[in-house]
Amino acid sequence: MQDNADNIPIVDFHRVHLKYDQGPTVLKNLEFDLKRGSFHFVTGESGAGKTSLLSLMYLDQRPTSGRIQIFGQDLSQVPRSKIPYLRRRIGVVFQDFRLLDHLTTFENVALPLWLAGMKEAEIRRRVNEMLMWVGLERNMRAYPPVLAGGEKQRIAIARAVINRPDLLLADEPTGNVDDEMANRIMYLFNELNKQGTTLLIATHNQEIIRRNDKPRFHLSKGNLEYIPAPSQMYAAQTQGGTR
Amino acid sequence: MSLFQAKRALPFHDSSALFLSWITMLMVFVATLALLGALSINNVIAIWQRGVSGALTIQVPTYLPNGEARGDAVQQDIAKTSEILDATRGVISYSVVSDDKMSDLLSPWIDDSKAIPELPLPKLLDVQINADVFDFFTLKDQLAKVAPLVQADAHRITLMHLIETGRRIQQMLSFILLLLILTTAFTVVYTSSSTLAVHQPTIHILHMMGAKDSSIAAQYASRDFMRALMGGVIGLLLAIPLGWLCSRMLMPEQLPLLQGASLSWTAWSVILCLPLGIALLAFITALLTVLKILRRAI
Numbered sequence A: 001m002q003d004n005a006d007n008i009p010i011v012d013f014h015r016v017h018l019k020y021d022q023g024p025t026v027l028k029n030l031e032f033d034l035k036r037g038s039f040h041f042v043t044g045e046s047g048a049g050k051t052s053l054l055s056l057m058y059l060d061q062r063p064t065s066g067r068i069q070i071f072g073q074d075l076s077q078v079p080r081s082k083i084p085y086l087r088r089r090i091g092v093v094f095q096d097f098r099l100l101d102h103l104t105t106f107e108n109v110a111l112p113l114w115l116a117g118m119k120e121a122e123i124r125r126r127v128n129e130m131l132m133w134v135g136l137e138r139n140m141r142a143y144p145p146v147l148a149g150g151e152k153q154r155i156a157i158a159r160a161v162i163n164r165p166d167l168l169l170a171d172e173p174t175g176n177v178d179d180e181m182a183n184r185i186m187y188l189f190n191e192l193n194k195q196g197t198t199l200l201i202a203t204h205n206q207e208i209i210r211r212n213d214k215p216r217f218h219l220s221k222g223n224l225e226y227i228p229a230p231s232q233m234y235a236a237q238t239q240g241g242t243r
Numbered sequence B: 001m002s003l004f005q006a007k008r009a010l011p012f013h014d015s016s017a018l019f020l021s022w023i024t025m026l027m028v029f030v031a032t033l034a035l036l037g038a039l040s041i042n043n044v045i046a047i048w049q050r051g052v053s054g055a056l057t058i059q060v061p062t063y064l065p066n067g068e069a070r071g072d073a074v075q076q077d078i079a080k081t082s083e084i085l086d087a088t089r090g091v092i093s094y095s096v097v098s099d100d101k102m103s104d105l106l107s108p109w110i111d112d113s114k115a116i117p118e119l120p121l122p123k124l125l126d127v128q129i130n131a132d133v134f135d136f137f138t139l140k141d142q143l144a145k146v147a148p149l150v151q152a153d154a155h156r157i158t159l160m161h162l163i164e165t166g167r168r169i170q171q172m173l174s175f176i177l178l179l180l181i182l183t184t185a186f187t188v189v190y191t192s193s194s195t196l197a198v199h200q201p202t203i204h205i206l207h208m209m210g211a212k213d214s215s216i217a218a219q220y221a222s223r224d225f226m227r228a229l230m231g232g233v234i235g236l237l238l239a240i241p242l243g244w245l246c247s248r249m250l251m252p253e254q255l256p257l258l259q260g261a262s263l264s265w266t267a268w269s270v271i272l273c274l275p276l277g278i279a280l281l282a283f284i285t286a287l288l289t290v291l292k293i294l295r296r297a298i
């Protein structure tokens, strides 16, 4: 039986505008939604507003106007005391990583679990497993300032996915790693997606977009254009050709 | 690797680290001395008060200072005094101490009991009072007007003045304690807000990870609790020997009026709880300050 909650989009934007206080209008009249378990890319030139778009979803920015619903809840109506619980269902890979420099790799990755009140043994098990997966087991005790950009990025990713979020927002998650690691990360994301996590990944990486047959949103001049997955476009074209 | 470290989700090795400990050390040091003083005075006042409650003696001199007998004037004074006593609130009863009673009282000190009636002794009035409503100074003023030679007992006046002075000193010490408490609270508010500004990027990340305001505030609060407790314990350890020395120097056994100034166990436990009290104050102040500031964030 399908209950009602399954039909509600994970993310729902309605006529959303964003203009920074001393800055340009970055997003204009956005109207789109992300279904549960979907997987989309966000593309656009540098400065197009990809980070701004994601930050509206993880409540780092408030829209200038319009309505945003996450997990069916209108963000403007969510009381402050409930926001942490909403954020715990969202994993974020920040473009600038935003690691805590005074915590070790292990502690950084463990942080969301610890904040959610998980038992120490379970935290240990999960974090060790995750660090193995992203190839950071040998950097467990290291502090971020001594690590390379690619290593920090992998910590950021591990931290974002450690509590198997319902929604994963990744901002250029493969910008600092080599191709092999980029593929490994995409594999991880795909696995999460199969388990039900809704994904939205902002990226420049054409290779990644080409290899992963997913629909994308293209941002340009504040407008959002929906571009279907390559396989769907091909299907549509061949259908059109046979007519 | 201990998760204990992860629980320090905020970088606490900031420049204000020692500031709060220093302040609370000073605060508790001064507060301990002030409290020691206030509580000692309290004890002494209680003892003095026992001396002024219940009974009062009024003397009617039978001879003038130049040795002349006053004759009938004595009975007139007693009558006037009785009139005033009848009209005074808080006087339960009074009686003139009889000559026989006087002799009995004095006989242990005077060998020749037959000589007692010859001595220039004053007449005494023994007055029972209810100390709650009785106003000694009003009585004294009235007596001075109608019977200037009649004396209400001098010992009592000294004690009442001492009690008054003791109360003043206590008020002053309470005021100092209040200032210390306020200063500590303001210090915590100040250090919390300034470190909060320094930690802003970290707090932002913690918020993004789903941290609750209350858990962030609790971290600041428990940090300040520990810092204040540490400073407070040191302040107490420094103040107690000094307080003890002071009591030794100021209250030697030769001063009977100050006997009984040694503190009860209750008083000592109040003093020993000072560091804990000031640490709790720091905890609550930090908690409320941080929560208030965080509520302004998105």
Ligand SMILES: Nc1ncnc2c1ncn2[C@@H]1O[C@H](COP(=O)(O)OP(=O)(O)O)[C@@H](O)[C@H]1O
Pocket (backbone or CB within 6 Å): A020, A021, A022, A023, A024, A026, A044, A045, A046, A047, A048, A049, A050, A051, A052, A053
């Ligand atoms: N906090 C901010 N305040 C003001 N302007 C901002 C802020 N963040 C981003 N911008 C501006 O908004 C535009 C979009 O930025 P951003 O969302 O970071 O784009 P992208 O991630 O696609 O590179 C840029 O012009 C940028 O300068």
Ligand SMILES: [Mg+2]
Pocket (backbone or CB within 6 Å): A050, A051, A052, A095, A171
């Ligand atoms: Mg960006």
